[in-house]
Amino acid sequence: MNRLEGKRVVITGAGSGIGRASAQRMAREGAAVLVVGRSAGNTEETVALVRAEGGRAAAMVADATAEASVEAMVARCVKEFGGLDVFFANAATPGTNTPLLEQSVDEWNDVWRVNTISCFLAVKHAGRHMTQQGSGSIILTSSAASLRANAGAVSYSASKAAVNSLVQTAANAFTGTGVRVNAILPGLVETQMTRKVFEQARERGVEARIGHMTPMKRAGRPEEIAAMAALLASDDSSFVTGQWYAVDGGVSSTHPHGRIAL
Numbered sequence: 001m002n003r004l005e006g007k008r009v010v011i012t013g014a015g016s017g018i019g020r021a022s023a024q025r026m027a028r029e030g031a032a033v034l035v036v037g038r039s040a041g042n043t044e045e046t047v048a049l050v051r052a053e054g055g056r057a058a059a060m061v062a063d064a065t066a067e068a069s070v071e072a073m074v075a076r077c078v079k080e081f082g083g084l085d086v087f088f089a090n091a092a093t094p095g096t097n098t099p100l101l102e103q104s105v106d107e108w109n110d111v112w113r114v115n116t117i118s119c120f121l122a123v124k125h126a127g128r129h130m131t132q133q134g135s136g137s138i139i140l141t142s143s144a145a146s147l148r149a150n151a152g153a154v155s156y157s158a159s160k161a162a163v164n165s166l167v168q169t170a171a172n173a174f175t176g177t178g179v180r181v182n183a184i185l186p187g188l189v190e191t192q193m194t195r196k197v198f199e200q201a202r203e204r205g206v207e208a209r210i211g212h213m214t215p216m217k218r219a220g221r222p223e224e225i226a227a228m229a230a231l232l233a234s235d236d237s238s239f240v241t242g243q244w245y246a247v248d249g250g251v252s253s254t255h256p257h258g259r260i261a262l
């Protein structure tokens with residue numbers, strides 16, 4: 001499938017997990033991908049995986065929360081691939097599990113700085129380029145934790161709810177420009193960020209219970225989030241903006257208890 005042929009894409013947090021799977025998926029569909037991460041080893045590894053399948057990618061080590069770095073990502077993508085069509089702002093931090101009443105302002109700020117400023121800067125700098133160009137797709141990774149409690153730290157949930165709001169305000173700020181802004185809200189997916197949850201469940205022999213409250217009765221895979229990212233990157237979503245898409249096995253559709261048997 002060459003749905004993304006000719007698209008020039010930046011993905012942050014692409015040295016692992018959902019970002020890496022998205023780089024592979026988008027490259028497989030024909031995109032050229034700038035793989036942005038914090039460590040050279042991880043980003044190079046993603047690029048090698050893409051190239052091993054015949055895809056086009058380049059690595060960049062940069063901080064998604066630093067304005068000059070985000071400007072540089074846009075410039076590098078334009079220089080390397082000749083333009084920028086898609087910016088997938090996917091980097092984030094889960095924060096700490098410090099109880100709410102003991103949470104410090106510094107801990108709170110750390111999570112908000114990474115999770116909201118990275119998205120704000122993506123919208124600002126990709127948006128600046130794309131509005132001049134008259135087209136583009138900006139995708140932000142939010143979380144099912146933005147919708148309900150108990151799927152992450154308090155600061156994390158609140159920061160992702162801010163990302164949801166940014167999607168709506170940015171999509172409207174770009175009215176008439178041809179630039180789309182949407183969010184993906186993953187449910188629980190095994191990545192570096194959630195590894196501990198899975199490892200602990202395996203150690204306790206309760207792995208099968210992971211995701212058992214969701215209609216799909218399982219956790220997600222990075223590739224399943226990447227599939228939604230590829231859709232939002234493509235022209236198949238050309239009339240879609242200002243929206244949030246939960247890719248969570250249906251968990252955000254349910255109350256926690258009381259499933260009615262068929």
Ligand SMILES: NC(=O)c1ccc[n+]([C@@H]2O[C@H](COP(=O)([O-])OP(=O)(O)OC[C@H]3O[C@@H](n4cnc5c(N)ncnc54)[C@H](O)[C@@H]3O)[C@@H](O)[C@H]2O)c1
Binds near residue numbers: 091
């Ligand atoms: N895994 C899940 O269950 C889950 C659920 C909901 C949402 N998410 C979201 O999915 C996205 C991807 O996370 P993941 O699950 O693939 O975990 P991950 O830890 O594999 O990926 C996150 C990446 O972001 C990078 N990163 C963090 N801060 C950065 C910064 N300042 N600059 C550049 N890169 C930075 C990390 O190095 C890491 O590679 C995140 O936005 C996360 O909040 C994940």
